[in-house]
Amino acid sequence: MTTESHVRKRKRPTIVCQRCRVKKSKCDKAQPCLNCVKAKCPETCVYESELKREVSPPKLSSVPLDWNESIEKHLKSHESANRLQMFSPSSSVFMTTPTRSVIVESNDWLIGVNPVVRSTDMLNMHMDLMAMNSASGSSPDSSYSQIKFKCVKDSTRTISQMEISQQEPGARLFWNFNESKKKLKLLTIQNFLDNRLRVQLQEETRMTFGHKYIDLYTYGLGNIYSNSIIRKQFADYGASIGVSFLHDFEFMEGDSFNTALMRLLPLRPALLAYVDRFFQKIYPLFPVLDEKWLLTHIQRLLVYSSDGSALLDVCITSKDDLLILAILLFALRMAYLSFLTNVRILNESILDMPREWGLTLRQSEISLNCVDVAIRLLNSGRYHKKTLLVNFQAHLLRAVTQIYALENETTFNIQDPDCNIGQLVHMATTLNLDRDPDYVEDNLPTDEASKNLRRKLWYVLVRMDYIISYTFLSPRCILASHYNTKLPDFSPLGMNIVNAKVEEETVQLMMYLHEIICGGSELLDICVDMRNPHRAIDVICKLNDFEILIDERLGRTQMYFDGSAPNNYSTYALTVLQMQTQVLLKLFLANVYYFLHLYYCYQGVLELDNYFFRKLLLIAFNEMNHFCPELMFSTTLIADPTFNLIMTPVILIYLHVIAILGVGFVLRIHCTMFILERDQKNELGLRVVRDMGNRIETFLSRKLKLCKLLSERYFYGWKCSKANGFGYNIIYDNRTYSGDLEGLAKAKLSWSDRHQMDILDLIPEEVPIQMSDVGDVRQHCYYSVRSLNDSDLKGLDLYKTIQTDNFWITFNSISERDSYAAALAKGKELHPSAPEIVPGVGSVVNYELSIPPLGVGTPRTELPVPALEKEFPELVGPASNDMFDINFFSTDWSIDQFFPPMN
Secondary structure, eight states, X not given: OOSSOOOOSSOOSSOOOXXXXXXXXXXXXXXXXXXXXXXXOOSOXXXXXXSOXXXXXXXXXXXXXXXXXXXXXXXXXXXXXXXXXXXOIIIIISXXXXXXXXXXXXXXXXXXXXXXXXXXXXXOTTBOGGGGGGSOOOSTXXXXXXXXXXXXXOOSSOOHHHHHHTTSHHHHHHHXXXXXXXXXXXXXXXXXXXXXXXXXXXXXXXXXXXXXXXXXXXXXXXXXXXXXXXXHHHHHHHGGGTOOOOTTOOOOTTOOHHHHHHHHSOOHHHHHHHHHHIIIIITTTOOOSOHHHHHHHHHHHEEEOTTSSSEEEEOOOSHHHHHHHHHHHHHHHHHHHTTOOSOHHHHHHHXXXXXXXXXXXXXXXXXXXXXXXXXXXXXXXXXXXXXXXHHHHHHHHHHHHHHTOSXXXXXXXXXXXTSOHHHHHHHHHHTTTTBOGGGOOSSOOOSHHHHHHHHHXXXXXXXXXXXXXXXXXXXXSOOGGGOBOOOOOOOGGGOSSSOHHHHHHHHHHHHHHHHHHHHTHHHHHHHHOSSOOEEHHHHHHHHHHHHHHHHHHTOOGGGGTTTOOSOOOSSHHHHHHHHXXXXXXXXXXXXXXXXXXXXXXXXXXXXXXXXXXHHHHIIIIIITTTOSXXXXXXXXXXXXXXXXXXXXXXXXXXXXXXXXXXXXXXXXXXXXXXXXXXXXXOHHHHHHHHHHHHHHHHHHHHHHHHHHXXXXXXXXXHHHHHHHHHHHHGGGOTHHXXXXXXXXXXXXXXXXXXXXXXXXXXXXXXXXXXXXXXXXXXXXXXXXXXXXXXTTTSHHHHHHXXXXXXXHHHHTTOSSSOTHHHHHHHTOOSSTTSOOOEEOSTTOEEOOOOOOOTTOOOOOOOOOOOOTTSOOOOOOOSBHHHHHTHHHHOSSOXXXXXXXXXX
């Protein structure tokens, strides 16, 4: 058999394989045939008919009358089998089975393979795929690619996978679920309608957590606890997850601002140690400050005693000093969070560990009060009639702080006022940061360090703009033709930190990553284009080229855990930044593959449908399998806690993608099993589909358990976990399938048995073998049962869930607490009356606003306390299709919407 064979001039009347050219009588008519499967030949055939193969749905006219009963019986038996399957650390959780060799076109990762598609295929990432059924699609000017899909849920903040999933045959069963119009019971304890049982569970939770128990005061015996008690509870429990505030911090009447500020700032040794850690761990990711500049202003503004044990005074002489203090507080908060992990019990020991400044982290905590005061200082210091560089630095650092915040959902939010890239770009262009300082004829500093800092500020903003666009498929605010400044370079005179090695590597990585993220700009522009159709062959070629670039320059995700990453740096923070970029870009690729899979699924081209689905699984399921609960406990794979601060928002985005992909795939698998069980013709296919369903549910459950683990520390993780649990559990509700038989038939998998075997091999059965050193962590990872029931129904998992619910609901429902809570919980401006930054005359920006006196809180509606003798009220809120994507579809959701005042 030769690698290349020439096609004879005569036309063969049959479909045969190009490679072996077997005769019709000996050919199994598969593409490729069995001989080519053994030889691992490409899945191409020049004799294949160019006419697309229509997928014929199974005939449902002969559906028996007991169809719903058979579905319910199947689901109950499947769920019972899953509940009996416990996670065993000795056999299944910590041991991995080698993946069988997968028959692919070129290599095991399908990188560098351009599948053959028709040149007339036209697509748009925002098109209505179902419109292709009524269009011929044979001409380049077909109008179906210009029909835009109308989402089930219109959104002001979108994650593209969520919108695309609304056209996926399996996920559509979820979106169209007849229970989606009903309200959800959000609270775990609400599942137990007996009052005595609820009281008993609360008491058992109180005994489990002791003095750190968070009381859900809104459901108490009619008494509203004082702020001091709430602060004390949060200080005891929240410190171990980084979400707390000082229980003795209040703006007392008669106190000066300096007196209140001195209660927040740590002692001089601790403060300098935090600043040093900021420039070690945070600066390499966001080089937006100059170390000598900040230390000089600290020396000028903060007057400590001779031994540094007491802060005597804060010397504020101008509004610029307010901005500098805001920058300092944001930097201290980021440095403090970089010490903590995502596991509460691990943080307990970290908080009590003696530090080089002679105190523990618990004794020198940088609480959320610092963020509150920093926001006030920032609002007070931006009264200037012109934009100053320090003003821009403060706003940019605030955006970075909000991106990695624990207590709100502003992660990579493109429309949040605190992280609005458009606002930051306007301020940057006002300062001429888009022009190279060597050629700006303004009164700019002429030293190399200041010039390099201005370049760094601009390219940090460019990178943030690209990352947000890749993540949400939103148009970029900064185009390459709109700025003309060179990348920063390293020189001894142009350093902005003392450590020359870290400075050099930071500059090199900034240039390295900029070249990579710009390499996909053409593909990104196609994906965000909502007007014009594009040729599928062009999209696939650009997609393949970009994936090759990412694979060659950034490697694969697992390489960052086994020590074989493409680059080695002296500081782990740079490795984390490279990993973060790699994961976000790979999720972007998975998003495009997801769309192409659905595009050819609706066209009925099963080979391409299966190919792009395999590409999706290779990225989202196989390559990123390291993101599992065990990773959070590993001390060998995570070299520094900075990983938790920088990577967790990205991991939560990944888990959000996995949730909708996994649920949709599982629903399709169940639809396939229903039809195969009814027909009773293909025992092999039924066995493969059943194995596939068990494996994907195990994989999905493990990922959603990770989201539940992270929900103990991240507010948006908690909201997402609630929605994921609902989405997972509707798999076992027979009403999901019996409502629309036509939709059930369309959701059936139409791939061949061989294609399904390939898919089965790509779904990891276990966690990576590198995780075997963490020991038994099931008691901390909600591994008690297979299901995603919000309470897990028993034991410590139930108590942890109740405590987490009490924590976040109390955090979002206290009415008279410090003003930072209202601002951070909703991700809005501290003072609603303050106008947005708008351009004034010329290059002047006007900041006319009125700020209330420091210490004046923002009152909120007080939540009612239901009487115990009445039935426990249902926690009403948005429909389930809102809840499932609540993390990324809503920015103004608050606890008030789930528990409105009762008359």
